[in-house]
Amino acid sequence: MTGAATPPALETRGLCKSFGALTVASRIDFRLARGARQALIGPNGAGKTSFVNLVTGVLKPSDGRILLDAADITPLSQAQRVKRGIVRTFQITTLFRGLSVLENVTLAVSERLGSGGDIHRAAGSRRHIIDEAYALLERLALHDEALRPVKELAYGRQRLVEIAVALGLAPKVLLLDEPAAGVPSSESGTIVETIERLPADIALLIIEHDMDLVFRLARRITVLVAGQILVEGTPQEIAADARVRQVYLGERAHA
Amino acid sequence: MAAVAERVVAGAADTFARRHRLRWYEALPWAAAIAGYFAFPDYLALGAQILATIVFALSVDLVLGYGGIVTLGQAAFFGTGAYTAGLLAAHGFGAPVLGLVIAAAAAALVGLVSGVIVLRTHGLTQLMMTLMVAVMLSAVANKANTITGGADGLQGMVVQPVFGLFRFGLYGNTAYFYCLAVLFLCWLAMRRIVHSPFGRSLTGIRENEARMHAIGSPVFVRRLVAYTISAAMAGISGALVAQTTQFVATDALGFERSGNVLIMLLLGGIGQLYGAFIGVPLYMIAQDRFAAIDPVYWYFWIGLLLVLMVMFARGGVLGIVDRIGALIRRRQ
Numbered sequence: 001m002t003g004a005a006t007p008p009a010l011e012t013r014g015l016c017k018s019f020g021a022l023t024v025a026s027r028i029d030f031r032l033a034r035g036a037r038q039a040l041i042g043p044n045g046a047g048k049t050s051f052v053n054l055v056t057g058v059l060k061p062s063d064g065r066i067l068l069d070a071a072d073i074t075p076l077s078q079a080q081r082v083k084r085g086i087v088r089t090f091q092i093t094t095l096f097r098g099l100s101v102l103e104n105v106t107l108a109v110s111e112r113l114g115s116g117g118d119i120h121r122a123a124g125s126r127r128h129i130i131d132e133a134y135a136l137l138e139r140l141a142l143h144d145e146a147l148r149p150v151k152e153l154a155y156g157r158q159r160l161v162e163i164a165v166a167l168g169l170a171p172k173v174l175l176l177d178e179p180a181a182g183v184p185s186s187e188s189g190t191i192v193e194t195i196e197r198l199p200a201d202i203a204l205l206i207i208e209h210d211m212d213l214v215f216r217l218a219r220r221i222t223v224l225v226a227g228q229i230l231v232e233g234t235p236q237e238i239a240a241d242a243r244v245r246q247v248y249l250g251e252r253a254h255a
Numbered sequence: 256m257a258a259v260a261e262r263v264v265a266g267a268a269d270t271f272a273r274r275h276r277l278r279w280y281e282a283l284p285w286a287a288a289i290a291g292y293f294a295f296p297d298y299l300a301l302g303a304q305i306l307a308t309i310v311f312a313l314s315v316d317l318v319l320g321y322g323g324i325v326t327l328g329q330a331a332f333f334g335t336g337a338y339t340a341g342l343l344a345a346h347g348f349g350a351p352v353l354g355l356v357i358a359a360a361a362a363a364l365v366g367l368v369s370g371v372i373v374l375r376t377h378g379l380t381q382l383m384m385t386l387m388v389a390v391m392l393s394a395v396a397n398k399a400n401t402i403t404g405g406a407d408g409l410q411g412m413v414v415q416p417v418f419g420l421f422r423f424g425l426y427g428n429t430a431y432f433y434c435l436a437v438l439f440l441c442w443l444a445m446r447r448i449v450h451s452p453f454g455r456s457l458t459g460i461r462e463n464e465a466r467m468h469a470i471g472s473p474v475f476v477r478r479l480v481a482y483t484i485s486a487a488m489a490g491i492s493g494a495l496v497a498q499t500t501q502f503v504a505t506d507a508l509g510f511e512r513s514g515n516v517l518i519m520l521l522l523g524g525i526g527q528l529y530g531a532f533i534g535v536p537l538y539m540i541a542q543d544r545f546a547a548i549d550p551v552y553w554y555f556w557i558g559l560l561l562v563l564m565v566m567f568a569r570g571g572v573l574g575i576v577d578r579i580g581a582l583i584r585r586r587q
Contacts, residue, residue: 083471090469099459099462112471119451134268
């Protein structure tokens with residue numbers, strides 16, 4: 001844990017969520033330090049996606065609180081939380097498929113700068129927005145495909161656009177939901193490198209199945225099992241933890 | 256090498272920033288409208304109806320083609336506009352432009368209020384909700400037949416000359432140019448809207464609503480604004496038809512009107528701004544011709560045309576144009 005003086009970028013206290021008899025989050029106390037490189041792992045059905053949905057405001061918690069920079073954001077809507085800097089990507093590519101790559105990112109930048117609802121001027125006349133979006137594409141080496149519809153891109157490239165759209169929102173906390181899911185291993189290297197090069201001030205939480213990727217990117221790992229945090233620690237601690245091996249790694253070895 | 260790269264950089268962003276500039280082909284509908292006036296002087300009444308209906312189709316394109324809201328109840332707003340203009344003209348307030356403005360406001364109000372409920376639902380439920388709004392208004396218009404004249408129609412509309420100068424005469428000159436001018440203004444507004452950040456965000460909602468939420472867009476508000484603007488435009492269309500025909504009946508609110516405009520838009524092409532300008536004349540002229548040639552079975556021919564369209568020409572006429580364009584580019 002970092003010192004108590006600086007509050008964590010993101011924190012949940014006693015976070016609970018249940019759908020009837022099904023409990024997907026049970027008293028989760030979670031902390032994500034500023035500039036963290038942390039992974040959230042757990043077997044299928046552990047509640048990882050529900051946790052992301054709770055933090056981003058898609059789901060309302062049954063109980064507990066969510067804090068961003070020590071400020072309570074529990075009652076805020078999804079859109080309001082994005083404005084505060086909590087941004088996510090999706091496990092299954094969730095993009096504007098018929099629109100160009102540049103348009104995808106421009107939409108995000110435009111919303112962040114509060115001109116997404118502007119009806120009086122042409123979108124093209126907002127040159128600073130387009131230039132910022134384009135600069136972002138250059139950073140991710142996507143600019144050669146700027147004007148191509150997203151659906152025409154290779155899946156690995158689409159996963160990069162997924163990250164580019166999120167970066168267009170200038171996140172403080174970025175939740176990457178299986179960023180390399182479905183990408184052939186020959187292309188996943190680019191995605192890993194892109195994540196490694198993300199600005200250090202962004203607190204990253206990577207939700208991931210791929211253990212190679214987790215151990216390469218994360219400096220801390222949180223293990224979620226049945227809606228509860230089983231253990232949290234450094235990659236070495238997690239790899240050596242007997243309970244983790246049993247419920248998670250062991251299960252994978254048998255599969 | 257660096258210079259070349261720089262030029263490519265400027266290229267992509269520049270192209271993107273220039274998308275809202277006028278293109279030569281955008282003048283075609285207006286050239287056709289003027290040419291049509293001189294070429295078919297005996298068909299000006301039909302021409303005025305076509306122009307007014309294009310406004311209606313534009314209103315549908317905004318919510319359906321750009322906003323992704325499937326509606327079967329657009330006639331609710333058309334009828335509201337038609338009755339507002341009609342009742343005004345029947346009670347001594349026959350100034351057409353003022354009538355248009357009030358009709359647009361009334362339709363916008365109905366759009367706003369119904370939109371708050373309709374837009375909370377999705378998919379099939381939403382479709383049925385839009386339909387219900389139109390059915391309910393139609394029932395009200397029928398019930399209030401002492402005011403509306405019910406199915407027999409509103410009696411005694413007196414529409415004054417436009418700006419006190421241009422009388423709505425027997426030959427339909429005034430009606431034609433009145434509708435053309437209003438259509439032009441609606442097109443300008445529509446064009447501005449779809450190219451604005453607001454319009455682009457509507458397209459985003461259509462393409463992927465979940466991601467729009469995730470980039471912090473107030474999706475519900477955006478849709479509600481679009482729905483209200485669309486309702487106002489449909490109201491203007493209804494008022495145009497009421498004023499130029501000097502008649503309104505309950506069919507202004509009917510399901511057939513909501514359905515037909517969808518067919519017209521499908522014929523032309525959805526979500527491309529110009530689908531309305533192609534689909535509406537195509538449908539209405541075909542309807543006029545088929546009805547003259549084969550008064551009994553003309554709906555059959557319309558149906559056949561549609562079946563062929565769906566089988567061989569998805570995306571309507573504009574879809575065909577796009578594909579031909581792509582083919583030519585590939586040859587080059």
